[in-house]
Amino acid sequence: MHETPPPTPPGPSTPAAGPPAAAGPPAAAPPPSATQTEPLAHGLKQRHLTMLGLGGVIGAGLFVGSGAGIAVAGPAIVVSYLIAGALAMLVMRMLGEMSAAMPASGSFSVHAERALGRWAGFSVGWLYWFLLVVVLAVEATAAAQIAHGWVPAVEPWAWVLLFMVVFTVANLTAVKNFGEFEFWFASLKVGAIVVFLVLGGLAVFGLLPDTDPVGMTNLTGRGGFLPNGWSGVVSGVLTVVFAFGGLEVVTIAAAETDDPARAVGRAVRSAVVRILFFYVGSMLVIVTVLPWTAQQAGLSPYVKVLDAIGVPSAGQIMNIVVFVALLSALNANLYGSSRMVFSLAERGEAPRGLLKVSGGNAGGSSGQAGGVPRRAVLASVAFGFVSVLLNLLWPDTVFLYMLNSVGAVLLFVWALIAASQLRLRARLEREAPEALSLRMWCFPYLTWLTLAGLLGVLVLMLTDDAARPQVLWSAGATALVLLVAAGREWRARRAGAEGPGGT
Numbered sequence: 001m002h003e004t005p006p007p008t009p010p011g012p013s014t015p016a017a018g019p020p021a022a023a024g025p026p027a028a029a030p031p032p033s034a035t036q037t038e039p040l041a042h043g044l045k046q047r048h049l050t051m052l053g054l055g056g057v058i059g060a061g062l063f064v065g066s067g068a069g070i071a072v073a074g075p076a077i078v079v080s081y082l083i084a085g086a087l088a089m090l091v092m093r094m095l096g097e098m099s100a101a102m103p104a105s106g107s108f109s110v111h112a113e114r115a116l117g118r119w120a121g122f123s124v125g126w127l128y129w130f131l132l133v134v135v136l137a138v139e140a141t142a143a144a145q146i147a148h149g150w151v152p153a154v155e156p157w158a159w160v161l162l163f164m165v166v167f168t169v170a171n172l173t174a175v176k177n178f179g180e181f182e183f184w185f186a187s188l189k190v191g192a193i194v195v196f197l198v199l200g201g202l203a204v205f206g207l208l209p210d211t212d213p214v215g216m217t218n219l220t221g222r223g224g225f226l227p228n229g230w231s232g233v234v235s236g237v238l239t240v241v242f243a244f245g246g247l248e249v250v251t252i253a254a255a256e257t258d259d260p261a262r263a264v265g266r267a268v269r270s271a272v273v274r275i276l277f278f279y280v281g282s283m284l285v286i287v288t289v290l291p292w293t294a295q296q297a298g299l300s301p302y303v304k305v306l307d308a309i310g311v312p313s314a315g316q317i318m319n320i321v322v323f324v325a326l327l328s329a330l331n332a333n334l335y336g337s338s339r340m341v342f343s344l345a346e347r348g349e350a351p352r353g354l355l356k357v358s359g360g361n362a363g364g365s366s367g368q369a370g371g372v373p374r375r376a377v378l379a380s381v382a383f384g385f386v387s388v389l390l391n392l393l394w395p396d397t398v399f400l401y402m403l404n405s406v407g408a409v410l411l412f413v414w415a416l417i418a419a420s421q422l423r424l425r426a427r428l429e430r431e432a433p434e435a436l437s438l439r440m441w442c443f444p445y446l447t448w449l450t451l452a453g454l455l456g457v458l459v460l461m462l463t464d465d466a467a468r469p470q471v472l473w474s475a476g477a478t479a480l481v482l483l484v485a486a487g488r489e490w491r492a493r494r495a496g497a498e499g500p501g502g503t
Helices: 046-055 066-101 108-116 118-150 156-173 175-204 229-244 248-256 260-289 301-308 314-346 374-393 398-405 409-431 445-463 468-498
Strands: none
Touching: 046 175, 046 248, 046 260, 066 108, 066 229, 066 248, 066 260, 066 301, 066 409, 066 445, 108 118, 108 314, 108 409, 118 156, 118 314, 118 374, 118 398, 118 409, 118 468, 156 175, 156 314, 156 374, 175 260, 175 301, 175 314, 229 260, 229 445, 248 260, 248 314, 260 301, 301 314, 314 374, 374 398, 398 468, 409 445, 409 468, 445 468
């Protein structure tokens, strides 16, 4: 089925919904256990969702960006990853609890609306959509630079165009295509981490040819385990916490499985612990095999370790892994952004035209081309193309401002997830306790602790010269979206008051 691409939907700073959203007072939130039948196809399998959870956050931030964290924290980067990973794990447990009880394509945007009101669902949904389509440009451009290094005759812009077209087509045809792409991408990334952990572990104990046992020298020497003190650990947390972003897509994708509640529960349970193991285990191997002073920001510590233990062509191997990780993130972000804006349209918070889904076996389990929100995909990729152009033309001005404006949005999203879970858990316990198949640990204490931790990270970012612009620009973008949401609420209430029976 061929459709004409609609105009790009308004960004978060523009009222997105048409008259239907403002025709009356805000509708009462449905009971927390109520779930609507999604018109989307149920083409994702449990293996897709599980691997999406495992591979969704294993990306360039880990393979390359971790070098910056090691440079500021030393061997204590292991503690930084433990703190950041625990924070992400708690957020995912909360999100998993709500998604298992109330699966929806809008995930935490729907939960925020039910818990806190339409303003919250509108705000977090558009902020997250904006985050994904901006970051998508970074991933496409970085992957194009790697591909250009392999084939210099093809310009980076041509590679970007190729990547965007391929993944747009994949997302337009059937949701199972997205699932298969992510399954194999994630499998490669997970496999690379496992091989690295095995080789690194053998090197630590001197079991590889021409290697001697390393011992604890690199963990305790050169300033000790905490060479820069606890302030280095804190700086490490600020460097690595955003590497855990991306797990949220699992709960968005769960709505397109045959049994969303069961699927998301299993995916969350398996993902959070294993991802923490992969991240912390990798860092422990890196700082044990090599001195922390050997690492540099911008250079992959994985390459340095593989070179040190004699793996041939380590740089090219990691280039391939990072390339796949970037394409995987691009694919997942395009999927997540299209489903988020589709969910916003379902609730009258985005143009109604985005509700159009392809014909065929919509809502079925065969995974055919039916039930794909093609207009939502095209709208998201259209803004993604704009972001890419801005990144190519004005990387240090216009696009830098856009990137800063989403720099801390993930923390705002996580905070709203925690706030929503506080409210919805009490309602679920009271109205539908049987829906709580996956429960947040030590509720409500760990939820409050998570909120305090997120606030602490934001405060620490404000004290950091490099991170402060991200917080301020992101706060400005969030305030703008909240202002739009408040204006929509005011118009809706005024329209209701002036309607039949009003004054």
